[in-house]
Amino acid sequence: MNQPAHPSSVEVDPARFTAAEFAAMVASGAFADMTVELIDGELHRMDRPMSDHGARQASVTGKLWTVFEGRAETVLGETGIGLADDTFVACDVAVLCAPIDANRLLVPADLLLVVEIAETTLDRDTGLKRRKYAAAGIAHYWVVDGTRAVVHVYRDPVAGDYAEIVTVRFGEPLAVPGTDAAIRL
Helix, strand or coil, X not given: CCCCCCHHHCCCCCCCCCXXXXXXXXXXXXXXXXXXXXXXXXXXXXXXXXXXXXXXXXXXXXXXHHHHCCCCCXXXXXXXXXXXXXXXXXXEEEEECCCCCCCCCECHHHEEEEEEECCCCHHHHHCHHHHHHHXXXXXXXXXXXXXXXXXXXXXXXXXXXXXEEEEEXXXXXXXXXXXXXXXXX
């Protein structure tokens, strides 16, 4: 006798996407009303940033722009990075090693520094994203923690994490990678 299938007994494998498929979906407008990242082939919906996030992002971008103005490096606000064939994330601020000559997806080799503003995403930014950036070989990563008024500075990626972690309080000098300059947040 045939038995009816019970949905609870059926295992469903989630759809997985490549970074190229994800980029095509983004370009087609599939996520126009939401912020989405691709982590290990799975879609992760992100909360929309609040006003404190925007103000801090503008401040960090402006201060870094002042340091790099007139040099080959370029400072970008919110931009996408392809970390692996199945991982595509957005960062709040990126400092490029050198200008890129086309409108394209950034890759880790393009990046001198990646900055995340963690108003509501501290656990994700200091956990999952920190490990993803380190595994991709991004040499310098900052997490601006507005709640605690500090910047978590990560350097020297080794075996999927950062070997050096420093915490800098707002108002103290924050050394800018690739320069002799420091900024204060």
